[in-house]
Amino acid sequence: MASSYSQEWRSVCDTFRNAQTLSDIESRKDPENDPFRSKYKARDLLKEILTVLKSFDTGETEDDDNDAECQTEEPVDGGKGEACGRRCPGDSNAGIRAAKLGVIEYYLGVNHVETEELSAGEEHLMKCMKLLDRCTITQENVSLCIQARNQLGILWAGRDETEKAQGFLETAESIYIRYMKEDGQPPMDLTEFFVGEEDQLSQQERTKRFELAYTHTLYYLAQVYKNLEQFERAGKYCHSTLQRQLELNQFVPLEWAINAATLSQYYITKTRYMEGRHCLAAASVIAGLAGEVPSEAAAQESEIEYEKREQLRQKRAEIARCWIKYCLNLMQDAKKLLEDNIGELDVDRQAELSRVRRNEEEERERERKSTVLFSSSDTFDSICALEDKVSCIFPLDFEEARAVFLVGQNYVGQAKEYFEMDGHVTDHIEILQDHSALFKVLAFFEEDLERRCKMHKRRVDMLEPICKDLNAQYYLLVCRQLQFELAETYYEMMDLKLAVADRQDDLDAHTVKKFNTLCSASMKYYEKFLDTARSPDGKFPDKLEDEVLRPALVAKFRVARLQSKLISASPTVQIENLSRSLEAYRFVVQYCEENPEARPAVETELELSEEMVSLLPIKINRIRAKIAVN
């Protein structure tokens, strides 16, 4: 072609480059009151290019026939390939011309969207699509096909038209899959249409940019599915997005790690512990890539180092907390499968589950192989190593449970290092509550009653000091949780002490004293809890708030039980205890009489309270009679 064409072409390329610079770089410096200045300039340049490109067309002859043919086709979105018959090959002159125009229309579309002119943006993007629909999908235009649809997906999602967005994005997805299957060559990047030969991108760079575009497709689809409340699918796409980020090395370590850790929590809600474990292991490994934690000294010196230290320590501690939840939930879900109707380990179920587990070995192996794994060559081994440290199948006996417990306990230590009490009260206590829960569920697996009791004692030792320390009004909810938990734990211990004595057929004075102490401690905490419902002048409310209703009535019910459980040789004391018990049962009955809407919340307890209210006086009288006789 004549040199004037090349010169003209060069100037088009220059204009394009300027437009990009204005849009991407200069725009960041635009002032508050004129934020789109550079973008508007870029827009003008792009429009110039469009005019010039179209003027080139009038010079061409050989492809006009093809164009005419192509123009008779109905523009089709869905781009599923050759469904409508004759299309120009994407790599023909006509195809390339269409692509060039398409690229400019694309950038104009994005420009309008970025300056909040959605309708105009849509128009340009649709024009881009129409141009490309006349052509087959080739190395030249596939990236543009996908990116245009990505943009349209975002645009429609922004207008709350989620299904429309879904359409565009799912098409982009199938275009990618098909292209990779049938062709697979590193596609041209959008910018390459307007650069000189010498500035063409390497295969590697092309692949990188193309893959990034597809990662975005998956990422937008994840959002779309979430908005459509198809959470299972959304989760899958989140997982894929994360995996691609890792594979293509396009991620920020801490951010990626937190995302993976968060995803693990989703898997836990679905009891998919294998996937959950994989996410957590990957999260831990990748978080490790984020660098060394600056020392305390360095942090004192520099604000930047301080921030860095804070960030790293905090994120790693958050990941540790996710691990704690993993271990805890794994054990708790196992317990649900193993327990009988009064919460003890059912040995028959245990045997059954062992049998099932053995049979399912193969199934699990298959599952493992089909899971989308986070893999980049260097991290894969580290991730596997971490996974090997903890099981992902339900523990069925004490040994297995203990192994999981120890992993969880280790992470408790790690988490507490950052989430110290001072400065992170709520977080610190949550971690302690998790630690207590770990002990509680481990106790379920422990056969020896004495050892079980010791585990509960650990819980008490952990939570009691905190409970005493906290400002009850400031940390109202937390205090209530702790009081209730301590009351229940003391109750457990009391029951266990008695069970041990029973088995040994040995209820001596020492044991009785111990029993009564535990009994009283339990009562004390239930009473403390009930006190938190009182008004500042000490009055118990006539009507309990919703969130306190059931716990409060249950607390009263338990106090009633506990009062009658106290052991004493003295009939006078017995009467006193039983009277207090009766009083508490009466409270429950009376409250439900005065507040009938409360009944459903405590049906069973109410029923039993009513019984006891009628039966206890008889028992008390019997004891009185005994005293009279003596």
Add this chain to the structure above:
Amino acid sequence: MVENMKGKIRVFCRIRPMNRTEIARGDSTIVSRLDEYSITVETARGQREFQFDRIFDTQCSQEEVFQDTNRLIQSAIDGFNVCIFAYGQTGSGKTYTMVGDKHLKNPGIIPRTFNKIFDIIHKNEAKFDIKVSAYMLELYNERLQDLFVSPAEAFSKRIEMKKDKKGLVFAQGAETKQAASPSELFALFEQGCANRHIAATKMNVESSRSHLIIGIMVENRNLTNGTVCYGKLSLVDLAGSERAAKTGAKDGQLKEANSINKSLSALGDVISALSSDQPHVPYRNNKLTQAMQDSLGGNAKTLMFVNISPSDCNVEETLTSLIYATRVKAITNNAQRNMDSKEIAQLKEIIVKLRSGQPVEEEDVQ
């Protein structure tokens, strides 16, 4: 997302009237109040409905809006921990609700709160000795800044939230100033605002992107029996919820183009939303949560005002971190069934025995 907050926080919605510009432009109202608890918004896709604990429409006065806040202030003085948040786009009426109009002809929540505190103090002068002090902070770009000192001084100070011996969360490193009257409190507030403005102009900070936190501490000594209780009232004016739009590129945080949707940093939001009962959600932008967490921790007295404009409703989800901090938490898990069952089984046995006239000792029944 607003739905998620409701069990724990009460959310009040306030719709402001159309302003002159909007009327002149001929904008139509797309927000209307359905009943006391719901509003409808006309979107391109049709009508959407939102539920709140109360709706204040354009007719409602400042006084009406303040009524519900009244009781909360009493709670703070009684020794509880109270938080009041205001949320909404710049121009949605947030400042009007929280502060009031110019010259305070129609004072908002903050000045009324100041007055109310001292009203209560005066009423109880005979029985209680109540002291009031305050701190004022700005949270911007993950950094807490003291607004009671000059911007220059504030820049070099580091503030952290800590728990003191009384169990209250306070801002370590921040100036706490005493006040003996509403006007003193208001003067402090104005000084803080002035400092905020200076800092904003100087450092090119968009005040609409920062959160304002006012902490009012109340020390209440019972003159009769000498007991002392401490309460706190936090007033938080949340950063504007408007879209980052053109500012995205300035932020430096978004890696791709400027729309929030295009940045993979939203991936975390998607993952967090997959299930409403995830065991633990590590929050990402959490300086706000960190600063407020322990203030919110456990207490049940939180109120959120959501301000919306009638011609554009943007009830967005910028409050992700706060939402996790205030997720509905039960006092006790329902999974206490096993304990109930064992206990209830025991009691049933006892009842059977009692009914049949048998003597029964508790310790025999296991």
